[in-house]
Amino acid sequence: MSEQLTARADLELAGEPVIPASRPGLRWAMLAVGLLVALALPWFIYPPVAMDIAAWALFAISVDLLLGYTGLLSFGHAAFWGTSAYVTGLIAINAGVPFPLAVLGGALAAMALAVPIGYLSVRRTGIYFAMVTLAFAQMVYFIANQWRSLTGGENGLQGIPKSFFGIEAIETDSFYFYYAALPVILLGVLVAWRAVNSPFGQVLVAIRDNPARARALGYDVERYKIMVFVLSAGLAGLAGGVFSISHGFASLQELAWTTSGKVVLITVLGGIGTLWGGPIGAGLVVVLEDRLASSGFNGVGIITGAIFIVIVLAFRHGIWGTARNGVAAWMRRRRSGAGGS
Template identity: 80%
Template sequence: MTEQSAPTAQLEQTAEVAPARRSTVRWVLLAIGLVAAIALPWFVYPPVAMDIAAWALFAISVDLLLGYTGLLSFGHAAFWGSSAYVTGLIAIHVGVPFPVAILGGMLFAMLIAVPIGYLSVRRTGIYFAMVTLAFAQMIYFVANQWHSLTGGENGLQGIPRSFFGIEQVETDAFYFYYAAVGLILLGAWAAWRILHSPFGRVLVAIRDNPARARALGYDVERYKVVVFVLSAGLAGLAGGVFSISHGFASLQELAWTTSGKVVLPVLGGIGTLWGGPVGAALVVLLEDKLATIGFDGIGIITGSIFIVIVLLFRRGLWGTARTVLQGLADRRHRAPRD
């Protein structure tokens, strides 16, 4: 313990500066993110902009588990998709304004996440991923079979976009974007709030060292269930927006390929919060471009890009950029991380 006195003194100095500068950077990033969210439909076809926003929130919901709690859920389609259906059903049969329908879908996703989470958090690693996948496949099966309610393979068609009789929002995708992106931003804010709460601190502790967290008196499994349910709520919110935006909910939303969108935060960089939106924007834009030029091997391209990014940038695009920028900013305090 003797040799530490000198470096400690130096650390204290940098420590005084670092948090202040970081929080400035944080506000600048927040401003850029907001501007990007607002400007998006001016540059991108509005329904695609809506897709980006919805997938961005889905990616954030996955990152809440993967990046901050260390749980890889491979069944998040269950929450995205079931909310897409429930949102659609509420919108069709009750005729409430779409944010209310989405709220209903989100609550339903959280409701089914309670038993699924309770049963899966007892497993870790690949077993957790497999259990969540199994539950998602069960829900896919139910949706496929319950033809009278879900439309089976035809999906749920003709979901209305009711919004207090404001016609622009109800018919024009450009205005609809602004009405709906508020919900997405609210969801993103909730994720930020969760991660920067005492609860969020416990999550990071659980990710780093679950046994130690238990020895400190934290009921790790209960925390995992709670974050699982919160994450399902965000995925459900995103899925609800998606289904209103498209006007239909299909089995595709419940399929394992949708769960496979866990790659979005990995592309952007897990445990960074911004990584999810970056990954989502990249993939949705790319898929849209490839679809526009009539290329039908989209999976090959996105798959290859995924492999390249994972191999070249271990922390993902955002994570790598952040590390490089931090390294440049405080060069004299560049200690190796992990």
């Protein structure tokens, strides 16, 4: 009990002040640009890679919901992304339903898994929460590895179809598939946006900044944490499901701790506590990995790791947070300059 009294936001990263974008006009403009980029992406980037960016972006947003808005660092989110990847694949293979339905089924499975894991983890805070979530994710990995009859073990789940009402262009051409799958991703982003701008989101920020005070006001902090954990797992599940459909297979890599690590890296790189950070970080990391891999260089981890270190040290709010603060400061200076003349 006593640690709950003193436990403020445990992660230094989480409580950092970021200047809010208050102008509604600017916000709509940014939204329009974001949507345009999402729609134009497969024209400029190899469509399967564009799909990867979109999936990782939503995955990162799901992590940010916990890290940036609630102050919880989950280091086991691969459990939800991967579970959904497998469940989505199994539904797609065995039921032959249109792929968005399979993805939805995968996301629901991820949420169901998140209920017990969340229930058992949210009592811990800070690094202990990260370790408990990691432990659970490793358990899921182990089970998937052992349960060969269902998951295919090390071979993974092969031959996942992109069924979509028999429309051949979508089912066979990754360019058209991108446009069929993007709405699923955008649905996830919409849910995240709604949640952080809701009374619920307001309570989450209160819990992040001062859990003891939130409890004194009558808020059941643990219940809120479980709720956001399950919600976040659902979004990670949507992303993981789209990813496995897009690739046509689900492998153990989807459940590995390195996947949990990569999504945290993407989230922090892009900037936490802002839904824009995830897409920016995802775009950067996925494209970089793709370029490095296709150039035959096999030390991808060294490069992304080095970039991560530089960005965390130089831009403490991530790319988006730093850019936003910079623009806000520049506008303030300009305004005060104009007032003086």
